[in-house]
Amino acid sequence: MVLPSTAQYWRADVGLYHRVQQFYAWQMQLLDDGRVDEWAATFTEDGVFAANAHPEPVSGRENIAAGARAAVAKLAADGLVRRHWLGMLTVAEQPDGTIKARSYALVINTPKGGQAAVHVSTSCEDVLVADGPDLLVADRRVTRDDL
Amino acid sequence: MVLPSTAQYWRADVGLYHRVQQFYAWQMQLLDDGRVDEWAATFTEDGVFAANAHPEPVSGRENIAAGARAAVAKLAADGLVRRHWLGMLTVAEQPDGTIKARSYALVINTPKGGQAAVHVSTSCEDVLVADGPDLLVADRRVTRDDL
Amino acid sequence: MVLPSTAQYWRADVGLYHRVQQFYAWQMQLLDDGRVDEWAATFTEDGVFAANAHPEPVSGRENIAAGARAAVAKLAADGLVRRHWLGMLTVAEQPDGTIKARSYALVINTPKGGQAAVHVSTSCEDVLVADGPDLLVADRRVTRDDL
Numbered sequence: 001m002v003l004p005s006t007a008q009y010w011r012a013d014v015g016l017y018h019r020v021q022q023f024y025a026w027q028m029q030l031l032d033d034g035r036v037d038e039w040a041a042t043f044t045e046d047g048v049f050a051a052n053a054h055p056e057p058v059s060g061r062e063n064i065a066a067g068a069r070a071a072v073a074k075l076a077a078d079g080l081v082r083r084h085w086l087g088m089l090t091v092a093e094q095p096d097g098t099i100k101a102r103s104y105a106l107v108i109n110t111p112k113g114g115q116a117a118v119h120v121s122t123s124c125e126d127v128l129v130a131d132g133p134d135l136l137v138a139d140r141r142v143t144r145d146d147l
Numbered sequence: 148m149v150l151p152s153t154a155q156y157w158r159a160d161v162g163l164y165h166r167v168q169q170f171y172a173w174q175m176q177l178l179d180d181g182r183v184d185e186w187a188a189t190f191t192e193d194g195v196f197a198a199n200a201h202p203e204p205v206s207g208r209e210n211i212a213a214g215a216r217a218a219v220a221k222l223a224a225d226g227l228v229r230r231h232w233l234g235m236l237t238v239a240e241q242p243d244g245t246i247k248a249r250s251y252a253l254v255i256n257t258p259k260g261g262q263a264a265v266h267v268s269t270s271c272e273d274v275l276v277a278d279g280p281d282l283l284v285a286d287r288r289v290t291r292d293d294l
Numbered sequence: 295m296v297l298p299s300t301a302q303y304w305r306a307d308v309g310l311y312h313r314v315q316q317f318y319a320w321q322m323q324l325l326d327d328g329r330v331d332e333w334a335a336t337f338t339e340d341g342v343f344a345a346n347a348h349p350e351p352v353s354g355r356e357n358i359a360a361g362a363r364a365a366v367a368k369l370a371a372d373g374l375v376r377r378h379w380l381g382m383l384t385v386a387e388q389p390d391g392t393i394k395a396r397s398y399a400l401v402i403n404t405p406k407g408g409q410a411a412v413h414v415s416t417s418c419e420d421v422l423v424a425d426g427p428d429l430l431v432a433d434r435r436v437t438r439d440d441l
Contacts, residue, residue, distance in 0.1 A: 010169065010172075010173045011169070011280065012169065014161060014162055014165040014166075014308060015308055017165055017168075017169060018165070018308040018311055018312070019308075021311075022304065022305070022306065022311060022383075022384060022385070024382075025304075025381075025382040025383050025384045025397075026304045026384050028382050029382060029384060029396065081415070081439035081440075083382075083398050083400075083415050083417075083439065084382075085381055085382060085398065085400070086381075086382065087172075087232055087233075087234060087381060088171075088172040088175050088176060088230075088231075088232060088233065089169075089172050090169060090172045090173050090176060091169070102176065103172075104230050104232065106230075106232070106255065106263075108400065108412065108415045110414075110415045110439035110440045111440070112440060112441075113440060113441075114440060115440070116400075116412045116413070116414050116415040116439060116440060117264070117411070117412055118255065118263045118264055118265060118412060119263070120257075120263050121228070121230050121255045121257045121263040123230075133305065145228035145230065145257035145263060146228075146257045146258070146259060146260060146261060146262070146263060147259075147260075157316065157319075157320045158316070158427065159316065161308060161309055161312040161313075164312055164315075164316060165312070234319075234379055234380075234381060235318075235319040235322050235323060235377075235378075235379060235380065236316075236319050237316060237319045237320050237323060238316070249323065250319075251377050251379065253377075253379070253402065253410075264411070265402065265410045265411055265412060266410070267404075267410050268375070268377050268402045268404050268410040270377075292375035292377065292404035292410060293375075293404045293405070293406060293407060293408060293409070293410060294406075294407075
Protein backbone atom coordinates (compact mmCIF):
# COMPACT_ATOMS: atom_id res chain seq x y z
CA MET A 1 0.00 0.00 0.00
CA VAL A 2 1.51 3.29 -1.14
CA LEU A 3 0.48 6.47 0.59
CA PRO A 4 -0.06 9.55 -1.56
CA SER A 5 3.01 11.62 -2.19
CA THR A 6 1.75 14.39 0.04
CA ALA A 7 2.54 12.14 3.02
CA GLN A 8 6.20 12.11 2.11
CA TYR A 9 6.08 15.81 1.44
CA TRP A 10 4.78 16.76 4.90
CA ARG A 11 7.33 14.88 6.91
CA ALA A 12 9.29 17.49 8.81
CA ASP A 13 11.55 16.05 11.46
CA VAL A 14 10.64 16.53 15.09
CA GLY A 15 13.15 19.32 15.68
CA LEU A 16 11.90 21.52 12.86
CA TYR A 17 8.26 20.79 13.64
CA HIS A 18 8.79 21.80 17.26
CA ARG A 19 10.58 24.97 16.24
CA VAL A 20 7.69 26.05 14.03
CA GLN A 21 5.11 25.10 16.63
CA GLN A 22 6.69 27.11 19.43
CA PHE A 23 7.38 30.01 17.07
CA TYR A 24 3.70 30.21 16.15
CA ALA A 25 2.55 30.07 19.76
CA TRP A 26 4.89 32.90 20.69
CA GLN A 27 3.99 34.92 17.58
CA MET A 28 0.24 34.68 18.21
CA GLN A 29 0.69 35.65 21.87
CA LEU A 30 2.62 38.77 20.81
CA LEU A 31 -0.18 39.85 18.47
CA ASP A 32 -2.98 39.13 20.93
CA ASP A 33 -1.08 40.96 23.67
CA GLY A 34 -0.93 44.01 21.40
CA ARG A 35 2.88 43.90 21.20
CA VAL A 36 2.76 44.97 17.59
CA ASP A 37 6.40 45.90 17.02
CA GLU A 38 7.67 42.62 18.43
CA TRP A 39 5.06 40.77 16.40
CA ALA A 40 5.98 42.59 13.19
CA ALA A 41 9.63 41.76 13.88
CA THR A 42 8.74 38.09 13.29
CA PHE A 43 8.32 38.94 9.59
CA THR A 44 11.25 39.52 7.26
CA GLU A 45 11.97 43.17 6.35
CA ASP A 46 10.34 42.57 2.97
CA GLY A 47 7.75 40.10 4.26
CA VAL A 48 4.36 39.78 2.59
CA PHE A 49 1.00 39.32 4.33
CA ALA A 50 -1.82 38.41 1.96
CA ALA A 51 -5.40 37.63 2.97
CA ASN A 52 -8.49 36.95 0.93
CA ALA A 53 -10.24 39.43 3.27
CA HIS A 54 -8.06 42.25 1.86
CA PRO A 55 -7.91 43.46 -1.76
CA GLU A 56 -4.09 43.75 -1.84
CA PRO A 57 -1.26 41.95 -0.08
CA VAL A 58 0.63 44.07 2.47
CA SER A 59 4.37 44.22 1.80
CA GLY A 60 7.18 45.11 4.17
CA ARG A 61 7.48 44.87 7.92
CA GLU A 62 6.58 48.52 8.48
CA ASN A 63 3.32 48.19 6.57
CA ILE A 64 2.50 44.90 8.26
CA ALA A 65 3.07 46.58 11.63
CA ALA A 66 0.84 49.51 10.67
CA GLY A 67 -2.00 47.17 9.73
CA ALA A 68 -1.70 45.27 12.99
CA ARG A 69 -1.52 48.50 14.98
CA ALA A 70 -4.80 49.64 13.45
CA ALA A 71 -6.42 46.26 14.14
CA VAL A 72 -5.25 46.27 17.78
CA ALA A 73 -6.56 49.82 18.27
CA LYS A 74 -9.93 48.88 16.80
CA LEU A 75 -10.23 45.84 19.09
CA ALA A 76 -9.49 48.05 22.10
CA ALA A 77 -12.05 50.62 20.94
CA ASP A 78 -14.62 47.84 20.48
CA GLY A 79 -13.82 46.33 23.91
CA LEU A 80 -12.84 42.97 22.41
CA VAL A 81 -10.18 40.47 23.47
CA ARG A 82 -8.97 38.45 20.49
CA ARG A 83 -7.12 35.11 20.52
CA HIS A 84 -5.53 33.55 17.46
CA TRP A 85 -5.40 29.76 17.68
CA LEU A 86 -3.23 27.99 15.16
CA GLY A 87 -3.39 24.25 14.74
CA MET A 88 -3.38 21.19 12.47
CA LEU A 89 0.11 22.20 11.47
CA THR A 90 2.03 20.48 8.67
CA VAL A 91 5.62 21.50 8.00
CA ALA A 92 7.91 20.79 5.05
CA GLU A 93 11.46 21.87 4.39
CA GLN A 94 11.88 23.11 0.81
CA PRO A 95 14.86 22.37 -1.44
CA ASP A 96 15.88 26.05 -1.24
CA GLY A 97 16.11 25.84 2.57
CA THR A 98 12.90 27.74 3.27
CA ILE A 99 10.17 26.12 5.31
CA LYS A 100 6.61 25.72 4.14
CA ALA A 101 3.98 25.53 6.87
CA ARG A 102 0.26 24.99 6.47
CA SER A 103 -2.15 25.33 9.36
CA TYR A 104 -5.65 26.22 10.41
CA ALA A 105 -6.20 29.43 12.33
CA LEU A 106 -9.24 30.10 14.44
CA VAL A 107 -9.97 33.58 15.75
CA ILE A 108 -11.87 33.78 19.06
CA ASN A 109 -13.39 37.08 20.13
CA THR A 110 -14.55 37.89 23.64
CA PRO A 111 -16.33 41.18 24.41
CA LYS A 112 -15.51 42.49 27.87
CA GLY A 113 -18.38 41.29 30.05
CA GLY A 114 -19.75 39.23 27.17
CA GLN A 115 -19.76 35.83 25.51
CA ALA A 116 -16.68 34.35 23.80
CA ALA A 117 -17.31 32.98 20.32
CA VAL A 118 -15.59 31.88 17.15
CA HIS A 119 -15.07 34.97 15.01
CA VAL A 120 -13.64 33.42 11.84
CA SER A 121 -12.12 30.14 10.72
CA THR A 122 -9.19 30.34 8.31
CA SER A 123 -6.33 28.40 6.81
CA CYS A 124 -2.82 29.81 6.73
CA GLU A 125 0.07 29.07 4.36
CA ASP A 126 3.45 30.43 5.36
CA VAL A 127 6.93 30.48 3.93
CA LEU A 128 9.33 30.72 6.86
CA VAL A 129 13.06 31.39 6.85
CA ALA A 130 15.57 30.64 9.55
CA ASP A 131 17.20 33.60 11.30
CA GLY A 132 19.85 32.03 13.51
CA PRO A 133 17.93 29.91 15.99
CA ASP A 134 14.73 31.84 15.26
CA LEU A 135 12.25 31.89 12.40
CA LEU A 136 10.81 34.73 10.36
CA VAL A 137 7.73 34.80 8.15
CA ALA A 138 8.68 35.71 4.59
CA ASP A 139 5.23 35.13 3.13
CA ARG A 140 1.85 34.54 4.75
CA ARG A 141 -1.41 33.77 2.94
CA VAL A 142 -4.53 33.68 5.13
CA THR A 143 -7.75 32.36 3.61
CA ARG A 144 -10.97 32.96 5.47
CA ASP A 145 -13.44 30.10 5.12
CA ASP A 146 -16.43 32.39 4.74
CA LEU A 147 -15.19 34.34 1.72
CA MET B 148 3.89 11.42 45.94
CA VAL B 149 2.93 8.81 43.36
CA LEU B 150 1.05 9.87 40.25
CA PRO B 151 -1.79 7.64 39.03
CA SER B 152 -0.78 4.84 36.71
CA THR B 153 -2.39 6.60 33.75
CA ALA B 154 0.51 9.06 33.81
CA GLN B 155 2.97 6.26 33.12
CA TYR B 156 0.67 4.86 30.50
CA TRP B 157 0.43 8.04 28.43
CA ARG B 158 4.12 8.67 28.15
CA ALA B 159 4.97 8.35 24.47
CA ASP B 160 8.44 9.53 23.59
CA VAL B 161 8.84 12.74 21.69
CA GLY B 162 9.51 11.06 18.33
CA LEU B 163 6.33 8.98 18.37
CA TYR B 164 4.24 11.83 19.71
CA HIS B 165 5.46 14.10 16.94
CA ARG B 166 4.77 11.47 14.31
CA VAL B 167 1.17 11.08 15.45
CA GLN B 168 0.69 14.83 15.74
CA GLN B 169 1.86 15.60 12.21
CA PHE B 170 -0.02 12.60 10.83
CA TYR B 171 -3.28 13.90 12.30
CA ALA B 172 -2.75 17.41 10.96
CA TRP B 173 -2.10 16.07 7.49
CA GLN B 174 -5.02 13.63 7.70
CA MET B 175 -7.51 16.30 8.76
CA GLN B 176 -6.32 18.64 6.01
CA LEU B 177 -6.91 15.92 3.41
CA LEU B 178 -10.48 15.37 4.59
CA ASP B 179 -11.31 19.06 4.83
CA ASP B 180 -9.82 19.66 1.38
CA GLY B 181 -12.17 17.00 0.02
CA ARG B 182 -9.28 14.73 -1.00
CA VAL B 183 -11.28 11.69 -0.04
CA ASP B 184 -9.20 8.94 -1.65
CA GLU B 185 -5.98 10.19 -0.10
CA TRP B 186 -7.75 10.55 3.23
CA ALA B 187 -9.19 7.04 3.06
CA ALA B 188 -5.70 5.75 2.24
CA THR B 189 -4.68 6.76 5.78
CA PHE B 190 -6.83 3.89 7.08
CA THR B 191 -5.77 0.25 6.85
CA GLU B 192 -7.49 -1.82 4.12
CA ASP B 193 -9.68 -3.39 6.81
CA GLY B 194 -9.87 -0.27 8.98
CA VAL B 195 -12.90 0.42 11.15
CA PHE B 196 -14.57 3.80 11.71
CA ALA B 197 -17.12 3.77 14.52
CA ALA B 198 -19.05 6.77 15.78
CA ASN B 199 -21.83 7.10 18.32
CA ALA B 200 -23.58 9.27 15.71
CA HIS B 201 -23.94 6.21 13.44
CA PRO B 202 -25.82 2.99 14.23
CA GLU B 203 -23.10 0.68 12.82
CA PRO B 204 -19.31 0.92 12.51
CA VAL B 205 -18.05 1.30 8.93
CA SER B 206 -15.52 -1.39 7.95
CA GLY B 207 -12.97 -1.35 5.16
CA ARG B 208 -11.22 1.47 3.39
CA GLU B 209 -13.64 1.48 0.46
CA ASN B 210 -16.66 1.90 2.69
CA ILE B 211 -14.91 4.55 4.77
CA ALA B 212 -14.11 6.44 1.55
CA ALA B 213 -17.72 6.16 0.37
CA GLY B 214 -18.99 7.64 3.63
CA ALA B 215 -16.54 10.53 3.42
CA ARG B 216 -17.37 11.14 -0.23
CA ALA B 217 -21.06 11.49 0.65
CA ALA B 218 -20.23 13.83 3.53
CA VAL B 219 -17.99 16.02 1.36
CA ALA B 220 -20.69 16.21 -1.34
CA LYS B 221 -23.31 17.20 1.23
CA LEU B 222 -21.06 19.97 2.62
CA ALA B 223 -20.54 21.32 -0.90
CA ALA B 224 -24.29 21.20 -1.59
CA ASP B 225 -24.94 23.01 1.70
CA GLY B 226 -22.26 25.64 0.95
CA LEU B 227 -20.30 24.80 4.11
CA VAL B 228 -16.57 24.78 4.76
CA ARG B 229 -15.69 22.29 7.50
CA ARG B 230 -12.50 22.13 9.59
CA HIS B 231 -11.61 19.26 11.88
CA TRP B 232 -9.43 20.35 14.78
CA LEU B 233 -7.78 17.61 16.76
CA GLY B 234 -6.06 18.37 20.06
CA MET B 235 -5.29 17.40 23.64
CA LEU B 236 -3.54 14.37 22.24
CA THR B 237 -2.21 11.55 24.41
CA VAL B 238 -0.27 8.73 22.80
CA ALA B 239 0.76 5.32 24.13
CA GLU B 240 2.66 2.51 22.47
CA GLN B 241 0.99 -0.85 23.10
CA PRO B 242 2.80 -4.11 23.90
CA ASP B 243 1.71 -5.47 20.49
CA GLY B 244 3.41 -2.59 18.68
CA THR B 245 0.22 -0.72 17.82
CA ILE B 246 -0.24 2.85 18.98
CA LYS B 247 -3.18 4.06 21.01
CA ALA B 248 -4.06 7.73 20.63
CA ARG B 249 -6.75 9.66 22.45
CA SER B 250 -7.69 13.18 21.48
CA TYR B 251 -10.44 15.74 21.34
CA ALA B 252 -11.85 16.70 17.97
CA LEU B 253 -13.73 19.90 17.34
CA VAL B 254 -15.63 20.42 14.11
CA ILE B 255 -15.96 24.02 12.90
CA ASN B 256 -18.47 24.86 10.16
CA THR B 257 -18.47 28.06 8.13
CA PRO B 258 -21.27 28.80 5.67
CA LYS B 259 -20.05 30.69 2.60
CA GLY B 260 -20.79 34.34 3.40
CA GLY B 261 -21.84 33.40 6.93
CA GLN B 262 -20.66 33.00 10.50
CA ALA B 263 -18.17 30.31 11.58
CA ALA B 264 -19.21 28.31 14.62
CA VAL B 265 -18.50 25.14 16.55
CA HIS B 266 -20.54 22.36 14.97
CA VAL B 267 -19.81 19.47 17.33
CA SER B 268 -17.33 18.60 20.07
CA THR B 269 -16.11 15.01 20.19
CA SER B 270 -13.45 12.73 21.60
CA CYS B 271 -11.55 10.34 19.38
CA GLU B 272 -9.85 7.03 20.26
CA ASP B 273 -7.62 5.55 17.60
CA VAL B 274 -5.52 2.44 17.17
CA LEU B 275 -2.73 3.33 14.76
CA VAL B 276 -0.25 1.04 13.05
CA ALA B 277 3.07 1.92 11.49
CA ASP B 278 3.40 1.60 7.72
CA GLY B 279 7.06 2.25 7.05
CA PRO B 280 7.66 5.83 8.13
CA ASP B 281 3.91 6.56 7.94
CA LEU B 282 0.94 5.71 10.11
CA LEU B 283 -2.42 4.19 9.30
CA VAL B 284 -5.63 4.17 11.33
CA ALA B 285 -6.70 0.60 12.07
CA ASP B 286 -9.57 1.56 14.35
CA ARG B 287 -11.24 4.89 15.10
CA ARG B 288 -13.99 5.53 17.64
CA VAL B 289 -15.50 9.01 17.62
CA THR B 290 -17.83 9.99 20.45
CA ARG B 291 -19.91 13.12 20.06
CA ASP B 292 -20.40 14.98 23.32
CA ASP B 293 -24.04 15.78 22.60
CA LEU B 294 -25.25 12.20 22.15
CA MET C 295 17.91 41.96 12.55
CA VAL C 296 17.62 41.21 16.26
CA LEU C 297 14.47 39.59 17.55
CA PRO C 298 13.05 40.85 20.85
CA SER C 299 14.42 39.18 23.94
CA THR C 300 11.16 37.33 24.52
CA ALA C 301 12.07 35.09 21.58
CA GLN C 302 15.16 33.90 23.38
CA TYR C 303 13.20 33.52 26.57
CA TRP C 304 10.57 31.18 25.13
CA ARG C 305 12.94 28.71 23.57
CA ALA C 306 12.37 25.44 25.40
CA ASP C 307 14.06 22.48 23.78
CA VAL C 308 11.95 19.92 22.02
CA GLY C 309 12.11 17.37 24.83
CA LEU C 310 10.80 19.73 27.50
CA TYR C 311 8.18 21.21 25.18
CA HIS C 312 6.88 17.75 24.35
CA ARG C 313 6.77 16.78 28.01
CA VAL C 314 4.66 19.82 28.89
CA GLN C 315 2.40 19.32 25.87
CA GLN C 316 1.59 15.71 26.63
CA PHE C 317 1.22 16.49 30.34
CA TYR C 318 -1.40 19.13 29.59
CA ALA C 319 -3.35 16.86 27.25
CA TRP C 320 -3.45 14.14 29.86
CA GLN C 321 -4.30 16.59 32.65
CA MET C 322 -7.23 18.12 30.75
CA GLN C 323 -8.59 14.68 29.86
CA LEU C 324 -8.55 13.70 33.54
CA LEU C 325 -10.54 16.78 34.53
CA ASP C 326 -13.05 16.48 31.69
CA ASP C 327 -13.51 12.77 32.47
CA GLY C 328 -14.39 13.73 36.03
CA ARG C 329 -11.37 11.91 37.46
CA VAL C 330 -10.94 14.60 40.07
CA ASP C 331 -8.50 12.88 42.44
CA GLU C 332 -6.12 11.94 39.64
CA TRP C 333 -6.43 15.46 38.24
CA ALA C 334 -5.73 17.06 41.61
CA ALA C 335 -2.71 14.78 41.98
CA THR C 336 -1.13 16.70 39.08
CA PHE C 337 -0.76 19.69 41.42
CA THR C 338 1.89 19.86 44.13
CA GLU C 339 0.66 19.26 47.70
CA ASP C 340 0.83 23.01 48.32
CA GLY C 341 -0.16 23.99 44.76
CA VAL C 342 -2.03 27.22 44.10
CA PHE C 343 -4.88 27.72 41.61
CA ALA C 344 -5.76 31.35 41.02
CA ALA C 345 -8.36 32.63 38.59
CA ASN C 346 -9.70 36.09 37.92
CA ALA C 347 -13.15 34.48 38.04
CA HIS C 348 -12.66 33.74 41.76
CA PRO C 349 -12.08 36.25 44.54
CA GLU C 350 -9.33 34.21 46.25
CA PRO C 351 -6.69 31.76 45.02
CA VAL C 352 -7.26 28.16 46.11
CA SER C 353 -4.27 26.68 47.97
CA GLY C 354 -3.38 23.04 48.52
CA ARG C 355 -4.23 19.92 46.59
CA GLU C 356 -7.14 19.01 48.81
CA ASN C 357 -8.84 22.35 48.31
CA ILE C 358 -8.14 22.28 44.57
CA ALA C 359 -9.72 18.82 44.41
CA ALA C 360 -12.76 20.01 46.35
CA GLY C 361 -13.32 22.89 43.92
CA ALA C 362 -13.03 20.59 40.93
CA ARG C 363 -15.35 18.04 42.54
CA ALA C 364 -18.02 20.71 42.96
CA ALA C 365 -17.56 21.89 39.37
CA VAL C 366 -17.82 18.34 38.01
CA ALA C 367 -20.97 17.71 40.03
CA LYS C 368 -22.55 20.93 38.78
CA LEU C 369 -21.78 20.02 35.15
CA ALA C 370 -23.41 16.63 35.65
CA ALA C 371 -26.46 18.23 37.27
CA ASP C 372 -26.69 20.70 34.37
CA GLY C 373 -26.31 17.90 31.79
CA LEU C 374 -23.19 19.47 30.27
CA VAL C 375 -20.10 17.88 28.79
CA ARG C 376 -17.08 20.19 29.13
CA ARG C 377 -13.80 20.05 27.21
CA HIS C 378 -10.75 22.08 28.11
CA TRP C 379 -8.57 22.84 25.09
CA LEU C 380 -5.12 24.18 25.77
CA GLY C 381 -3.00 25.59 22.99
CA MET C 382 -0.55 28.19 21.74
CA LEU C 383 1.86 26.92 24.33
CA THR C 384 5.17 28.61 25.12
CA VAL C 385 7.54 26.98 27.58
CA ALA C 386 10.62 28.33 29.34
CA GLU C 387 12.94 26.72 31.84
CA GLN C 388 13.67 29.06 34.76
CA PRO C 389 17.08 29.51 36.42
CA ASP C 390 15.71 27.82 39.58
CA GLY C 391 14.82 24.67 37.60
CA THR C 392 11.08 25.30 37.54
CA ILE C 393 9.25 25.54 34.22
CA LYS C 394 7.13 28.48 33.17
CA ALA C 395 4.38 27.70 30.68
CA ARG C 396 1.99 30.13 29.06
CA SER C 397 -0.96 29.00 26.99
CA TYR C 398 -4.47 29.75 25.85
CA ALA C 399 -7.31 27.66 27.21
CA LEU C 400 -10.67 27.39 25.54
CA VAL C 401 -13.60 25.81 27.33
CA ILE C 402 -16.20 24.09 25.13
CA ASN C 403 -19.57 23.16 26.60
CA THR C 404 -22.03 20.73 25.05
CA PRO C 405 -25.47 20.20 26.57
CA LYS C 406 -26.69 16.61 26.19
CA GLY C 407 -28.89 16.69 23.07
CA GLY C 408 -27.87 20.28 22.40
CA GLN C 409 -25.43 22.51 20.57
CA ALA C 410 -21.70 22.66 21.41
CA ALA C 411 -20.30 26.16 21.84
CA VAL C 412 -17.37 28.09 23.20
CA HIS C 413 -18.04 28.74 26.88
CA VAL C 414 -15.07 30.94 27.80
CA SER C 415 -11.71 31.90 26.36
CA THR C 416 -8.83 32.25 28.81
CA SER C 417 -5.08 32.45 29.11
CA CYS C 418 -3.18 30.27 31.56
CA GLU C 419 0.20 30.86 33.23
CA ASP C 420 1.68 27.92 35.07
CA VAL C 421 4.76 27.22 37.12
CA LEU C 422 5.53 23.52 36.74
CA VAL C 423 8.00 21.39 38.66
CA ALA C 424 9.47 18.06 37.67
CA ASP C 425 8.49 15.02 39.70
CA GLY C 426 10.70 12.25 38.36
CA PRO C 427 9.64 11.82 34.74
CA ASP C 428 6.34 13.60 35.43
CA LEU C 429 5.33 17.20 35.97
CA LEU C 430 3.28 18.86 38.66
CA VAL C 431 1.59 22.26 38.67
CA ALA C 432 2.94 24.39 41.53
CA ASP C 433 1.09 27.53 40.52
CA ARG C 434 -1.66 28.18 37.98
CA ARG C 435 -3.14 31.56 37.06
CA VAL C 436 -6.15 31.47 34.75
CA THR C 437 -7.38 34.76 33.29
CA ARG C 438 -10.78 34.80 31.61
CA ASP C 439 -10.92 37.14 28.62
CA ASP C 440 -14.38 38.42 29.49
CA LEU C 441 -13.58 39.68 32.99
